[in-house]
Amino acid sequence: MNKPLLLAAAALPLIAAAPPPAGPLAASFRSHVAFLADDLLEGRGLGSRGHEIAANYIAQHFARLGLQPAGTNSYVQRIGFAESRFASERESALLDLGATKLTLENGVGLVVSPGSTAGAEEVTGEMVFVGYGLQDPSQGIDDYAGLDLKGKYAVVLSGAPDGMNSEIAAHLARVSKATGAEAAGAIGVITIRTLKEAERLPWDKYAGRARLPRRLVLDPNGQPLGDGAGLKVRAAIDDAAATALFAGAPMDFAAVRAAAQKGMVKGFPLPGRFTVRRATSVERISSPNVLALLPGTDKTLGREIVVISAHSDHVGMKVGAKPGEDAIYNGAMDNAAGTATLLEAATALVKAPPKRTVLFLATTAEESGLLGADYFSRFPTVDVKRIVADVNIDMPILTCDFGDIVAFGGERSTIGTLVAQAAKAEKLGVSPDPQPEEAVFTRSDHYPFVRKGVPSVFLKTGWTDTKGGLACKEAERKFRLNNYHEVSDQLDLPFDWNAAAKWTRLNIGIIRGLANAKAAPRWYEGDYFGNAFAAGAPKAKKP
Known part of the structure; x- marks a missing residue:
């Protein structure tokens, strides 16, 4: 500081303006x-000196009470993380549709996350539209069925269809878009926004998330954990890019959006290739959970x-x-x-x-x-x-x-x-x-x-x-x-x-x-x- x-900070009053505690x-x-x-x-x-102080404060409180340590090292369960940041001044994606080539800049028409490995890279592949990208056998849903995604990008609609229980929908959207794509052999996920999502969050607000660092939790052997941890690319494109992408497809983007308002949308292969260019630096950090048993x-x-x-x-x-x-x-x-x-x-x-x-x-x-x-x-x-x-x-x-x-x-x-x-x-x-x-x-x-x-x-x-x-x-x-x-x-x-x-x-x-x-x-x-x-x-x- x-x-x-x-x-x-020294000029601030030591006591808040609220009424004093009564007991x-x-x-x-x-x-x-x-x-x-x-x-x-x-x-x-995360990983800061300040959080370490907070964790120690909690652990010492547990110790003072005589609670049993329940971490891997006394009260602490130490966890490793990989924090990825862009090492490039500019990241881009090329949407190559043959006669049409569209370059997207990160933070403008594109939002892409840093990679999980250090260095410059170019990740290219064909694309497949997978509807909402949801999977759940109990609900009879499998948006990846019958689609060849090996070495390709999965292009997914944001969110889930209206009418589904919101908590179930959020769970499936959080988990199955990534896990389904990874299990099908995809190299990345490209999100396109439904009308509902576009109304909820304007693109310029969404694009403000570009260039933020990305954190992955690591297993005890230093390997990434989490839903879809093996995917190389997570990206989103704006409506103009999505319109261009679907121009030569079985359904155009407007038709896809209209169908998505009514329910599930069946997927299909898309024309062209998508290439992400970026450079990433990766820092290993650690941070503790604090645990105690009574x-x-x-x-x-x-x-x-x-x-x-x-x-x-x-x-x-x-x-x-x-x-x-x-x-x-x-x-x-x-x-x-x-x-x-x-x-x-x-x-x-x-x-x-x-x-x-x-x-x-x-x-x-x-x-x-x-x-x-x-x-x-x-x-x-x-x-x-x-x-x-x-x-x-x-x-x-x-x-x-x-x-x-x-x-x-x-x-x-x-x-x-x-x-x-x-x-x-x-x-x-x-x-x-x-x-x-x-x-x-x-x-x-x-x-x-x-x-x-x-x-x-x-x-x-x-x-x-x-x-x-x-x-x-x-x-x-x-x-x-x-x-x-x-x-x-x-x-x-x-x-x-x-x-x-x-x-x-x-x-x-x-x-x-x-x-x-x-x-x-x-x-x-x-x-x-x-x-x-x-x-x-x-x-x-x-x-």
């Missing part, structure tokens, strides 16, 4: 947030593990900040507040340990694509078959005295019933997902647990305030508009520390309820995720 930043829990919660979101931690970026008191139930998870990383420092400008993405709400909840839950549960074992998991690299949680799910430090539930906490909105909560995934398993009981004890309602189109169930660190068949919920504060109004909806709107992933997500936000204490008591109640229940949580019969990832596990009838 440069000196102007330090001077600017020990609220005060303790605030102290965790104050430390984790301090300027000295420089935004807790053994259960029951000889039988103690073999089962309930997980409470929260990510400790944030997005680091602003690149190219001007002298004296605030350059630190402190991440007070996202997710120092979630980490504080985890730490306070550990403090409370140690005083009266429940019957089942509790695993406290502070993940890294959530902001890079749930990579720390994904790594743990693939290389768990405990027997994953013993894990019966995950409760995940990420960015509760604590600038409003909330009157309800949302448990994403609560309707998919019996965890939802226990969440409702704990909420009732705090005089809170449980509301359905207010924005199902956002498919939040697939977007935080519980999701890798779901893919291992573990019933899971992701908890958020709701939109209703304690007076029955919608002040908390407005508080969330303001935060997302003005503070989410901005330097203003810091301690001087109008935190309601007493609401934070209520939020913490709620989560302690949920974990205690899960850990003391007679039966472990079960997926409901007929639930998509339960059937997909825990097909052989006993199911419960949905009330």
Whole structure:
């Protein structure tokens, strides 16, 4: 951090403008947030000194409580990452259609990611349109069937068709586009945008993602992990390039888009070749998950593990900040507040340990694509078959005295019933997902647990305030508009520390309820995720 930043930080008031905490829990919660979101931690970026300090703070808290280390090295599970950046001043793609040749510049008509290997490269191949690029035998979907993709690019529509459950659609879009293409032998994926996606996000905003670094999580042998990790190219092209590409195809781009609005679109080979030219530099970095166990008191139930998870990383420092400008993405709400909840839950549960074992998991690299949680799910430090539930906490909105909560995934398993009981004890309602189109169930660190068949919920504060109004909806709107992933997500936000204490008591109640229940949580019969990832596990009838 440069000196102007330090001077600017010194000029800030030490106490936020919010009302002071009214009790020990609220005060303790605030102290965790104050430390984790301090300027000295420089935004807790992946692989940074600041995040290492945060991880050590969490580990020492666990040690002070006497929790058992559950990492590969004491409380730490060290994870390797490859961070790729462009070594070229300019990246381009040539769309060669014979008589027509179109050169696309990265950040203009093209968005392409850095490669996974260092050096200059040229990746060329024919192209095949694969519709939405979805695969799911249980849904009777296979967009890759009958298409030859070996050594070629898969050209895919963004998203999934309307009418599909938004969470299932988001899951398939996240996973099967890449895994299906890789399994079929494709060298890369080129995304073209549906009308719906184009209306949601203008191309110039989308193109702003060009030239960003790319992070891959590595297995213990240093090999890339993740869906479609073996693909050489991930790219997107603008509407003008897509129009040119489909000009000599069985359907033009306008017809493809029109068909996509009605449902699935069958794929076909495309004319021409696509060639990406770029140069990449690759840096190896590492970052830790932090884990601790509280053994259960029951000889039988103690073999089962309930997980409470929260990510400790944030997005680091602003690149190219001007002298004296605030350059630190402190991440007070996202997710120092979630980490504080985890730490306070550990403090409370140690005083009266429940019957089942509790695993406290502070993940890294959530902001890079749930990579720390994904790594743990693939290389768990405990027997994953013993894990019966995950409760995940990420960015509760604590600038409003909330009157309800949302448990994403609560309707998919019996965890939802226990969440409702704990909420009732705090005089809170449980509301359905207010924005199902956002498919939040697939977007935080519980999701890798779901893919291992573990019933899971992701908890958020709701939109209703304690007076029955919608002040908390407005508080969330303001935060997302003005503070989410901005330097203003810091301690001087109008935190309601007493609401934070209520939020913490709620989560302690949920974990205690899960850990003391007679039966472990079960997926409901007929639930998509339960059937997909825990097909052989006993199911419960949905009330």
